[in-house]
Amino acid sequence: MAVHGIVLVAEATVAELTSFLGDWTVPYSHPHESSPGITVIQPLAVSDGNGNGFTRRSLPLHTDRAHSPAPPTIVGCLYTQPSSKGGESLLLDGAEIVRAAERSTLVSEARHVVLRSRGRPWLPVISSSTDSKRYRIRYRSDQMAQPHAATVGAQPLLTMMQGALTTPAVHLFEEGQGYLIHNQRFLHGRRTFTGNREAIRIMAVVMGSSAHSHMNTGFELTNDRSDQLQG
């Protein structure tokens, strides 16, 4: 995950995933969690007013807690009950967006493409460390937050990003399958579905003492690409 930003899992249980994360991460709390860092994602009869997560509706590509100053570093989704129809997962490597921005020099406008969320400070969609070696992506376009070009010069970068978001990898995960992603790099979402599909979502931050604690400050652009996910 530290290299590619994603790990696909199969024949897994929630206990196995939490055990895998156990000695190098700590749970990241979410208002809807049922135990520390763990939220059951299933359609609820009554909307909780928190958007489409707990419905059968699609979720466009996003970063979890993108509007928060410190989103979780690791997000996992383990599918525990399949849909009757639909519900494919959408995944996109944000490193590809940063590479495209760098190739076109649009990356210089990055700090002017922001996420606007009512009552919160604007946060850059792509941020980089002062030496530009590490990048973080935060993105969502829903009731909670909207991307916005704060200057005329930033609009082409936002347009390019939104174009890239139209070609995610699409996976229909079966029971016991799913993914762990570096949430500051990979965007995820899902297609609409029917039936009683259920997923267990895990959120975590890497411990400061871990050899992987650099993941909390974003990702580096390397030549390792997640090509197997494109399509």
Ligand SMILES: O=C(O)CCC(=O)C(=O)O
């Ligand atoms: O239902 C899914 O497959 C993904 C859910 C999701 O994107 C989320 O909870 O943030």
